[in-house]
Amino acid sequence: MEATITMDKSGRIVLPMRVRKKFKTSRFGLKVLENKIELVPVKSLEALFGSFPDLDIKRIRREHEDEIKNERF
Known part of the structure; x- marks a missing residue:
């Protein structure tokens, strides 16, 4: 599953509903890698x-x- 999301002026992003439903959590760990970021469900x-x-x-x-x-x- 891939999606393009945007960030608002405050730096917030909204995950698509299908992603939120799939992982059934509102907490995600953030990993900053060399050329990408990852959100890992907690x-x-x-x-x-x-x-x-x-x-x-x-x-x-x-x-x-x-x-x-x-x-x-």
């Missing part, structure tokens, strides 16, 4: 850990988001 923690009912997903999510905030590119 699954929710609930989807990843759904089979482990004893895990504290909210705590894990908070810790994960704190780690992301502290990362440097």
Whole structure:
């Protein structure tokens, strides 16, 4: 599946609905390569850990988001 998308003045892009529906997520990792960028779908923690009912997903999510905030590119 390929599509051409445009960026607005604020740097935002809109993914086509068929892409959003296919990946069922609103979170994507961004990879900047030498001559291209890639968006990689990020699954929710609930989807990843759904089979482990004893895990504290909210705590894990908070810790994960704190780690992301502290990362440097």
